[in-house]
Amino acid sequence: xxxxIILSLVVACALLSSADASGLPRQVKQTPxxxxxxxxxxxxxxxxSESLDFDRAYEATFTRNPARRRAIAIxxxxxxxxxxxxxxxxxxxxxxxxxxxxxxxxLLLAGPSxxxxxxxxxxxxxEILQRKSPSDSREFHSYVLxxxxxxxxxxxxxxxxxxxYPSVAERVRSFRSExxxxxxxxxxxxxxxxxxxxxxxxxLGKDQxxxxxxxxxxxxxxxxxxxxxxxxxxxxx
Numbered sequence: 001x002x003x004x005i006i007l008s009l010v011v012a013c014a015l016l017s018s019a020d021a022s023g024l025p026r027q028v029k030q031t032p033x034x035x036x037x038x039x040x041x042x043x044x045x046x047x048x049s050e051s052l053d054f055d056r057a058y059e060a061t062f063t064r065n066p067a068r069r070r071a072i073a074i075x076x077x078x079x080x081x082x083x084x085x086x087x088x089x090x091x092x093x094x095x096x097x098x099x100x101x102x103x104x105x106x107l108l109l110a111g112p113s114x115x116x117x118x119x120x121x122x123x124x125x126x127e128i129l130q131r132k133s134p135s136d137s138r139e140f141h142s143y144v145l146x147x148x149x150x151x152x153x154x155x156x157x158x159x160x161x162x163x164x165y166p167s168v169a170e171r172v173r174s175f176r177s178e179x180x181x182x183x184x185x186x187x188x189x190x191x192x193x194x195x196x197x198x199x200x201x202x203x204l205g206k207d208q209x210x211x212x213x214x215x216x217x218x219x220x221x222x223x224x225x226x227x228x229x230x231x232x233x234x235x236x237x
Contacts, residue, residue, distance in 0.1 A: 027188040034192045036225040037211045037218040042184040044216070044227060049179025052108075052172075054101040063221040063228050068203060069093050075200035076229055083137040091144055095133075098147040100230070102128065105154045108171055109161075116167070125157055184214055203228050 073096035194209030217229035
């Protein structure tokens with residue numbers, strides 16, 4: 001009997017230690033690093049939603065390190081088998097930002113009905129979607145200039161659709177509203193732990209911790225938590 005009482009007390013103490021005075025599970029307090037990592041992801045989402053401008057969100061939230069920015073562009077830009085050593089940082093990073101800008105504009109029109117498909121993606125827009133990076137690095141500069149024109153053309157197309165079709169206007173409104181109201185906050189029921197051994201070793205060292213948060217890869221960079229990759233969207237190229 002005494003043994004049972006002791007065992008019951010042990011169990012009761014364990015339950016009390018995981019609950020607050022109201023009987024609910026005790027809330028877990030995240031580290032300042034985790035809180036900062038979630039905050040930077042929320043900042044990206046909010047800035048992108050305000051203007052649909054990837055460059056603006058990128059500059060405010062991504063790593064500031066040129067070498068790491070270059071590594072991200074090579075790892076995630078999907079520019080094929082380039083002789084990257086012959087492409088300077090500025091051009092390569094610009095290509096990545098333009099490519100990602102096109103991705104986000106496409107997402108606004110994703111999943112059209114059969115009737116909408118031809119309107120959303122006429123031949124000139126399909127050409128943008130199907131454009132491949134050149135195999136010759138000497139042509140990469142021209143390719144980036146073309147992507148600049150593609151972004152302008154796609155924006156004009158989207159503005160035309162938004163003005164003409166209420167369904168498109170609602171898509172844009174919904175995207176912005178969801179992004180601006182998104183509450184990207186750490187959970188309070190379990191502790192977030194860092195990962196190690198990021199897939200792209202050129203971006204992060206194998207022993208460098210990072211966090212995966214709602215499709216973002218976040219790591220400490222220059223004393224602050226910064227985004228070093230985005231993985232949540234389906235590859236469209």
